[in-house]
Amino acid sequence: MAGLAAAHRLLQRGARVTVLEASDRVGGKLLPGEIAGVRVDLGAESMLARRPEAVGLAREAGLGDRLQPPATATAALWTRGALRPMPKGHVMGVPGTAAALAGVVSEEGLARIGRDAELPRTEIGDDVAVGEYVAARLGREVVDRLVEPLLGGVYAGDAYRISMRSAVPQLFEAARTHPSLTEAVRAIQGRTAAAPQAAGPVFAGLEGGIGTLPPAVAGTVRARGGEILLGTPVTELRRTAPGTWRITAGGRVLTADAVIVAVPAPAAASLLRAEAPAAAAELAAVEYASMALITLAYRRADAAALPGGSGFLVPPVDGRTIKAATFASRKWGWIDREDPDLVVLRTSVGRHGETEVLGRDDAALVAVSRHDIEQATGLSAAPVATRVTRWTDGLPQYPVGHHARVARVRDHVAKLPGLAVCGAAYDGVGIPATIASAHAAVDQLLGDPAGVEELTAHPVRSLDGGAGE
Incomplete structure (x- = not known):
């Protein structure tokens, strides 16, 4: 491109x-x-x-x-054994207040976020890993439950290695000029809300x-x-x-x-x-990360168990194989219109350094995707068609x-x-x-x-x- x-x-x-x-x-x-x-x-x-x-x-x-x-931008997190609404009020998973992550992190984790303003200012220097910095300010739960699945979805990488300056530059700059991380996030949110383009669709x-x-x-x-x-x-x-x-x-x-x-x-x-x-x-x-996309087509009558929304992200800390699922027919109206009797889903697998899962054959990747989809949503029917697309060394690491x-x-x-x-x-x-x-x-x-x-x-x-x- x-x-x-x-x-x-x-x-x-x-x-x-x-x-x-x-x-x-x-x-x-x-x-x-x-x-x-x-x-x-x-x-x-x-x-x-x-x-x-x-x-x-x-x-x-x-x-x-x-x-x-x-058609819908409502996504979820599959974490702690349930699909939970994607929290609002965060920048790449980093919250402006503890309330933004209620239901995703524990009470102890929320309390840890609340102590951010009490901590002495952290000097970032020329660069820092997103996960390392956020964990030091807000606790590992925030990284493991939200930052990691969001960044992992973009880069197929490890939040504790990914550069904040390169991957989330607006957060990097704000964190250098504000005494606490949550205050930096609120400043970004304020600027975003005031921007002329903020009223239009994000994607x-x-x-x-x-x-x-x-x-x-x-x-x-x-x-x-x-x-x-x-x-x-x-x-x-x-x-x-x-x-x-x-x-x-x-x-x-x-x-x-x-x-x-x-x-x-x-x-x-x-x-x-x-x-x-x-x-x-x-x-x-x-360095590069490899990944695979597994596309699944179901009869609409068999997919009644699917919840609403465009799909869900999966924190790796929960030990699942897939890292995300997109309900493509829900997300894109044109897919739904092409065949109203079908529901198309896709999952993604593979992160930087993961070799075992991507070494499996296509049938095994379809099977593990179906297993995780069933565990998350209850959809147990067999798909009418499947496709596996492998992107070897597809995503550069930052x-x-x-x-x-x-x-x-x-x-x-x-x-x-x-x-x-x-x-x-x-x-x-x-x-x-x-x-x-x-x-x-x-x-x-x-x-x-x-x-x-x-x-x-x-x-x-x-x-x-x-x-x-």
Whole structure:
């Protein structure tokens, strides 16, 4: 998606563009599919609507009339043996008051939250792990019961390792300037409520699925004269002279006066090793998490046990296998309309460092998903169709110090005129953040500093997956 977004922006600025795509399709983690004849997403299934980049690109690609908010945004937590309403009044699980988490954390945990204002101010420094900082201020229960499932849903990572500066930058900045964490959260909530865009939906989808966005953007790129070569992996990138790059791809050699490397960090490291070895070394150290999405279709008559809402998150502390479930037919009106006699669900499994569960075959992943769904909701009927989609090394991890690593990569790359990098490994894993990084890469190449500042104009919030996916 980053490569397509960069190509689209370059063409708007009058450049000639060739997109080299290693696979046989465009779109990366945005993958359209179907189950039991109903169109569904097999990758990311929603995008933040309160950032302009993704919805803006969708409109520019001719999809403006297909943008839709979720039919319901009411989600739950499956914790302590029951489905409980998702608490309100928090920032990525961090509450502004103890009352916000009543029913999710214990009485002892609520009392611990209430003592935050009595604690001496905590100096954060240049960065800190979200879980480590929140646990020190509010107790581990807050992290384990709410922060962990929310952050784990976005990054498939460990809240006690994830960088607060990179993953929740607005909380990081507020915590540096307020004496207590709960006061910092209340300050963020006040600013959010006063923002002009606060009245609109937080998330948006597309009729037919978010997976329809990449082909639409690709169509626009081609219509404007851009070339997209599928099944053309780049194997070598060399600078032959100032302002000239030689690209070896798919058995052919191309030349260009500028190159944007919009691939995952390991592939970028391989391509940059010859010309930017220091940047390559930094990128080679970026870790990734793998996950799988299990899509299940049920007869509506068999799914009467499902509760209301869009789905639920699962704290890993409860020992369940799935980490989230989305009731797709409830969440997206277009799925429900495509076949009113079907109910489509999907679950997600896999976090950073988990290898055992993802080593199971598809049938086993379907079985464990059905087991957990039944335990949570009472739905015991057999699905009429199932699909398992594996995303090996699908999500880059943002540990403490990630922002500094990204800055070093960009500093090294900037020493080579006509070279830029972008993608999910840098400024956020969500669709808008990825597109913003592509725009910044283009603006860097074209010498537009105002465009580069776009990355900091909109704080990164990467909750693109709805109910934790």
